[in-house]
Amino acid sequence: MKRIFRLFVLAMMVTAVAVSCNDKEDYVEPTLDVTPNNIAGCWSLDSWSGGELSSGSYVYIDFVRADKTYTLYQNIDSQYMRAITGHYFIYTDDEKGAIIRGNYDYGNGDWSHRYVVTELTEGRMVWTALDNPADVSVYIRATLPSDLQ
Numbered sequence: 001m002k003r004i005f006r007l008f009v010l011a012m013m014v015t016a017v018a019v020s021c022n023d024k025e026d027y028v029e030p031t032l033d034v035t036p037n038n039i040a041g042c043w044s045l046d047s048w049s050g051g052e053l054s055s056g057s058y059v060y061i062d063f064v065r066a067d068k069t070y071t072l073y074q075n076i077d078s079q080y081m082r083a084i085t086g087h088y089f090i091y092t093d094d095e096k097g098a099i100i101r102g103n104y105d106y107g108n109g110d111w112s113h114r115y116v117v118t119e120l121t122e123g124r125m126v127w128t129a130l131d132n133p134a135d136v137s138v139y140i141r142a143t144l145p146s147d148l149q
Helices: 002-021
Strands: 041-048 059-064 069-074 082-093 097-104 115-118 124-129 132-141
Antiparallel strands (some): 041 132, 059 069, 069 082, 082 097, 097 115, 115 124, 124 132
16 A cells, blocks of 8 residues: 555656656736826837947836836937936827827927837836837837936
């Protein structure tokens, strides 16, 4: 009887190890609601409309939750860094989902697009222009380099 019990316990242990080793599912980071709290902090533009940024180019956007402001650090349209500030707004469209829009300080107008924000996780988010679905920007969580602060 002891021998049968030991064989049974051994078979259960082997089965448990085999099942745990065969768990090949990829971990999928849970998505977050698009809120000022969840997007707060610094993000770096990783790709834009499916392409990579040219060497030496960068875009960082730092969202402040408390007053819904942002600072955009970029050198896309200049060889020197430009810091652009403004306010952002998040709202939900029943069909499209979470949408972010913004304006620039000093009366410089609104962003040229409103963006549907998808795939927001702790480390990544995707923006798609509401009026141009081919305009897709992928941002990754980042730390603002000290030379830009």
